[in-house]
Amino acid sequence: MxxxxxxxxxxxxxxxxxxxxxxxxxxxxxxxxxxxxxxxxxxxxxxxxxxxxxxxxxxxxxxxxxxxxxxxxxxxxxxxxxxxxxxxxxxxxxxxxxxxxxxxxxxxxxxxxxxxxxxxxxxxxxxxxxxxxxxxxxxxxxxxxxxxxxxxxxxxxxxxxxxxxxxxxxxxxxxxxxxxxxxxxxxWTPPKLAPGWIAVDLKHGAELGRDGSLQYHRDLIAMVRGTITKRPDALVVVLPESALGFWTPTADRVWQEGLRGSEVTVIAGAAVIDARGYDNVMVAISADATKVLYRERMPVPGSMWQPWLRWTGQGGGARADFFGNPMVEVDGVRIAPLICYEQLILWPVLQSMLHSPQTIVAVGNGWWTEDTSIVAIQKANVSAWASLFSLPVVMAFNT
Known part of the structure; x- marks a missing residue:
């Protein structure tokens, strides 16, 4: 040549x-x-x-x-x-x-x-x-x-x-x-699903989580209860990133009341806001209690994570919890949580694997990836890591 x-x-x-x-x-x-x-x-x-x-x-x-x-x-x-x-x-x-x-x-x-x-x-x-x-x-x-x-x-x-x-x-x-x-x-065999864990994909596009009305939450609860009815073996239902929008005390009460009589736990994406910015989180909800389960370690740089706003005293943007909570527990099961952007990079999943999780829970809100392969790449990455560590996986996305 x-x-x-x-x-x-x-x-x-x-x-x-x-x-x-x-x-x-x-x-x-x-x-x-x-x-x-x-x-x-x-x-x-x-x-x-x-x-x-x-x-x-x-x-x-x-x-x-x-x-x-x-x-x-x-x-x-x-x-x-x-x-x-x-x-x-x-x-x-x-x-x-x-x-x-x-x-x-x-x-x-x-x-x-x-x-x-x-x-x-x-x-x-x-x-x-x-x-x-x-x-x-x-x-x-x-x-x-x-x-x-x-x-x-x-x-x-x-x-x-x-x-x-x-x-x-x-x-x-x-x-x-x-x-x-x-x-x-x-x-090759795809990673197994976690027994009793159900992922619910949504197709709400850019509107997901932007409707903070009580009716929106009630409709989402009705959909979850319908899923539970079809799957009596359900223990945990996972909804995509941002599914709950802004997490407020009112939304908290509505969801607890809506799950009354059910033993299922719902994991869903939400945003927790204060005067300095917001956290992109997963919330765990049951009829008895709710809690912020996980705070995203690495939000999307530029569009979400904007550290220069804090450096200049302006505030705003999503906070990066970096190495904060690599493993969390739901109903006695240790999970490695990954929100959206974290599925595209290396260190969040490896940090989680150091804590010997029992399953991987990956959520995303990919409405903005239309006409691209970004969501498919996220899912491929998560599947590869789950295969490497022989872990079941639960993935819920909004498109």
Whole structure:
């Protein structure tokens, strides 16, 4: 192959990896693991940056349209945010890139170990805060497809494969990856549902949670009671993010009264507001009591989480509880809660897994993702993590 074609083909291949690997199909996630190979083959730091940009921008291609839907605007604000969000990923991979072993024009010889260590550092930085706040499309997510049921060992094995992919023996790694993929795809089974836990998807679009009337809550309660009637084995009913809108004492009383005579617990998304801003939460409701079960650790940066408002004394925006409540308990069951954006990044789910949960509960409000694959990617990610740790999963989304 002519040398002049090498760099364009690397960038093109990285775009393909990002586009197909993050298409919303869980079994295609391992394609993202070819990214470190393409990155390591770059002939210069600038080409490595272009490879990283191609992968990240292709993987997050739904963002411009999603932002346009959210703000009822044209594509330009979304395009700007799309590029800005890629900066941390691109910068990290540009900084940690190094030349191939033995091909430095200055005569200095690199080592395979140094290259592997550099990629390992990039892998860690893009998965953990602060860089990991925008750490979408992380290749480690593929662990659940390649090593279902292996838990932390599977995560470590995937990290080793990714690191070795940057070295001289990459052909062997590709062969191993191919074999693992064929075995996994042939034997793949979707994560099981938690017994007695029922997810209720809604199709309320942008109107979800914006109607604070008592009638809205009563209609939602009637729908929940109808679900319970059809499923007498129901123990917990899960509703999507923002299903309850603003959580108030009045709504609290209406729901407790509405569930009177039932032993079912309802988990639903809501917003708890005060003078300084709001928390995006999951609320647990039963006939006897209600409580804020979980406060979102990482709201969507920019549209929800706006820390500069607090820094400038303005207040407002969603609070990030960061490492606050990675595991919560409902009816004696330990759950790993994930709200919307947390399903796209690495560290919230790994933090939750450190606490040995018994099931994953993932909720989202994806009305703004119309004409994109964002919700499908969220579901694929959650399915992959549930498979890796052999956990049942409950997912409820509004579209």
């Amino acid at each position: 002519p040398v002049r074609w090498k760099s364009p083909l690397l960038v093109l291949a990285s775009i393909v990896c990002g586009w197909i690997g993050w298409s919303g199909e869980v079994l295609l996630l391992p394609l993202a693991m070819f990214f470190p190979l393409l990155w390591s083959k770059a002939s210069s730091r600038s080409i490595a940056a272009l490879v990283a940009a191609g992968y990240f921008l292709a993987a997050s291609r739904g963002l411009p349209r999603g932002v346009a839907n959210f703000y009822s605007a044209d594509l330009w604000p979304g395009l700007v945010l799309w590029v800005v969000a890629s900066v941390s990923f691109v910068v990290v991979h540009a900084v940690f890139w190094t030349r191939h072993v033995g091909d430095d024009a200055s005569g200095k010889r690199g080592t395979a170990a140094a290259k592997a260590l550099r990629y390992l550092l990039a892998l860690m930085l893009t998965g953990l805060p602060p860089v990991g706040i925008t750490g979408w499309a992380h290749p480690l997510t593929a662990a659940g497809v390649l090593f279902p049921g292996w838990g932390w060992w599977g995560l470590g094995a995937t990290a080793i494969l990714l690191v070795v992919m940057t070295g001289r023996r990459w052909q062997i790694t590709v062969a191993v990856l191919g074999g693992l993929y064929v075995w996994s795809a042939t034997n």
